[in-house]
Amino acid sequence: MPTLTDTAVRNAKPSEIPYKISDGDGLYLLVNAIGKYWRFNYRFAGKQKTLALGVYPDLTLKAAREKLAEARRLLANDVDPSMAKRVQKAARREAAANSFEAVAREWFAKHSPRWKESHAGKIIARLERDVFPWMGPRPISEITPPELLAAMRRIEDRGVLETAHRAMQNCSQIFRYAVATGRCERDPSQDLKGALPPTKTRHFPAITDPQAIGVLLHAIAGYQGSARRVGTEQGRARSAAEKGGIKGTWRGVCRLRRPRPASP
Numbered sequence: 001m002p003t004l005t006d007t008a009v010r011n012a013k014p015s016e017i018p019y020k021i022s023d024g025d026g027l028y029l030l031v032n033a034i035g036k037y038w039r040f041n042y043r044f045a046g047k048q049k050t051l052a053l054g055v056y057p058d059l060t061l062k063a064a065r066e067k068l069a070e071a072r073r074l075l076a077n078d079v080d081p082s083m084a085k086r087v088q089k090a091a092r093r094e095a096a097a098n099s100f101e102a103v104a105r106e107w108f109a110k111h112s113p114r115w116k117e118s119h120a121g122k123i124i125a126r127l128e129r130d131v132f133p134w135m136g137p138r139p140i141s142e143i144t145p146p147e148l149l150a151a152m153r154r155i156e157d158r159g160v161l162e163t164a165h166r167a168m169q170n171c172s173q174i175f176r177y178a179v180a181t182g183r184c185e186r187d188p189s190q191d192l193k194g195a196l197p198p199t200k201t202r203h204f205p206a207i208t209d210p211q212a213i214g215v216l217l218h219a220i221a222g223y224q225g226s227a228r229r230v231g232t233e234q235g236r237a238r239s240a241a242e243k244g245g246i247k248g249t250w251r252g253v254c255r256l257r258r259p260r261p262a263s264p
Contacts, residue, residue: 002023002025002065003022003023003024004021004022004023004029004061005061006060006061008021009021009029009036009056009061010057012029012031012036013031014031014033014034014035015031015032015033016032016033017032018030018031018032019031020039023061023064023065025068025072026040026041026042026068027039027040027053027064027065027068028040028041029056035055035056036055036056037052037054037055037056038052038053038054038056038059038064038067039051039053040053040067040068040071040081042071042075042081044075044080044081044082045080049080049082051081051082051085053067053068053071098139098140098141098183099136099137099138099139099140100131100132100135100136100137100138100139100140100143100174101132101135101136101137103140103174103177103181103183104127104131104132104136104174106177107173107174107177107178108120108123108124108127110177112124123170126163126166126167126170127167127170130151130155130163130167131151131167131170131171134150134151134154135147135148135151140174140175140178140183140184141178141183141184141185143184143188144188145188145189145191145192147188148168148171148188148189148192149192149195151167152164152167152168152192152195152196155167156196156197161196161197161199164196165196165199168189168192168196171189172187172189172190175187175188175189
């Protein structure tokens with residue numbers, strides 16, 4: 001039968017020489033100069049063992065007895081409480097390492113060196129402001145499509161629909177990275193196609209001035225990015241010229257030079 005009382009626990013004096021106050025059934029309070037600690041002595045597989053239950057007053061007498069009951073239930077099922085505690089602690093560490101925020105920051109660290117600083121800054125700021133507060137601590141493998149959509153709805157409700165779409169795209173990239181690295185099985189954003197209203201497309205007027213087309217082409221030629229991007233932009237420039245009704249051959253337009261500055 002339990003023998004300790006809340007008053008006895010509270011009044012136990014610190015001591016340079018550690019001492020124990022028993023509560024029965026293997027539960028006792030260890031008191032030393034630093035503090036008071038709940039311990040449980042038991043035998044498993046023929047060996048004497050001690051399980052640390054917690055620190056008083058964070059763990060009350062009532063809570064310590066509840067933990068004792070849990071440990072005894074494990075023993076009754078031939079499970080070592082100390083081993084079960086280590087397994088649970090390892091699972092918590094793994095869950096923390098595989099939280100959405102942890103995986104997202106790992107993804108960001110791997111990819112951001114190839115991005116412009118301004119672009120990288122916008123992405124991490126978007127995640128920290130609009131996604132991490134809601135999904136950051138959650139194990140990435142447990143996040144469901146409705147949970148992801150709820151986070152995106154919060155952004156949409158602020159009246160920044162385009163930001164919501166960009167955040168959804170970033171989340172999809174993070175989930176795909178998690179799938180590739182074995183942290184989750186699928187990307188839940190794939191179930192949310194069409195869940196957000198589409199953004200309004202902005203149409204810019206066609207360029208109708210041949211000289212302006214020439215300036216644009218030389219700007220594209222001076223771009224230091226990939227050859228594929230240069231080819232894409234040149235194709236867009238040609239389309240813009242044709243829509244603008246520019247007369248003459250395309251080769252002629254390509255030979256246009258940037259206007260020289262006027263002589264002083």
